[in-house]
Amino acid sequence: MRENPFVKPRLFCPGPTPVPLEISTAGLQTNVYHRTDAFRQIVLDCRRLLQPFFGSAEAPLILSSSGTGALEAALVNLTDVGDKILVINGGKFGERWEKLGQAYQCKVIRYTIPWGTAPDAAVVKKHLQDNPDCKAVFFQGNETSTGVAYPVKELAAAIRSVSDALIVVDAVSSLVAQLIEMDNWDLDAVVAGSQKGFGIPPGLSFVSLSKRAWTQLSKRPKFYFDLAKEKSGQDKGETAWTPATTLIFSLKAALETLSALGPKGCDEYHARMAKACRNAAEAIGLPLLAQSHPSQALTAVRLPDSMDGSALVKTCRDRYGAIFAGGQDQLKGKIIRIAHLGLVDHLDLIGAIAALEMGLHNLGYSHALGSGTAAAMRTLA
Missing domain, CATH: 3.90.1150.10 (Aspartate Aminotransferase, domain 1)
Structure with a gap:
């Protein structure tokens, strides 16, 4: 009260x-069994409607987790123990990539920038020239703690000019608010969350991988965040685990609204x-x-x-x-x-x-x- x-x-x-009323009410359908053809179709519809916002020919996966779960899923599925990774740290969420890399025993190279600034593509390029064995580069689309949008297209072009490292972007707070074009910009993984630009409550996250990334999955043991397992099921509309069904109903309503623009x-x-x-x-x-x-x-x-x-x-x-x-x-x-x-x-x-x-x-x-x-x-x- x-x-x-x-x-x-x-x-x-x-x-x-904020969650508009029509999106809130879409999630009121609670008597739902997720192993039905009707629900599988909703999952397929959501993946199809998500695709344009990622700018990818590959349909994103829907996970029942916070955005941090999607960050962890991307790192766990694309790196192995001992892999060298470059992390751009310009705030609390760049710091999160660094902590995830350390938790999963990667060799983390840090490019630390002052809070309130954007990374310099030339410096990123130099780091990769000095570390030609770098497996992946992790950075933000938008550093939420500072209100700085990173120049994703420019950074990706600089990376591609010297390295085949996988490019992984945290777009949790930037997707929908800022254009992302995975295929055109040659990005390998983009992650997002439900409670930001999509305007539904927290609890869903999204991961989209490039064709190249799908061929370079790690050999780490995985269970909940096994993206290969998720893909094999979600290509048929079936999630590996019990999904947040009510949120997926809300997601479909939100995506139908956003797709009009x-x-x-x-x-x-x-x-x-x-x-x-x-x-x-x-x-x-x-x-x-x-x-x-x-x-x-x-x-x-x-x-x-x-x-x-x-x-x-x-x-x-x-x-x-x-x-x-x-x-x-x-x-x-x-x-x-x-x-x-x-x-x-x-x-x-x-x-x-x-x-x-x-x-x-x-x-x-x-x-x-x-x-x-x-x-x-x-x-x-």
């Missing part, structure tokens, strides 16, 4: 994202929302954390040194129902992250900016109240 009945919670964090239309929409948020931040006087390549999924802004970012997040949540994300690790209390990811509309974003402005005002920040909201409205109009 809400403490204040006149404050409705609204999600503006980078996952989970298509990947390019969704990319253009999120670009416009991101521009509106950046213009609002500038009008309020809050600089971006991203030094270049700002994300289309979320905007991370620096707060004045005198302001406690954790207090701002709490004020916006408790007084206005706006749920933002704060900073992590060295950025804790120093930034606020505003998501415009998933099935959000113009009025959602305008409401988010208004809540942020009021929260800043409540904590003593001096600016022309409404300036950010007006900037966002001008951009969207």
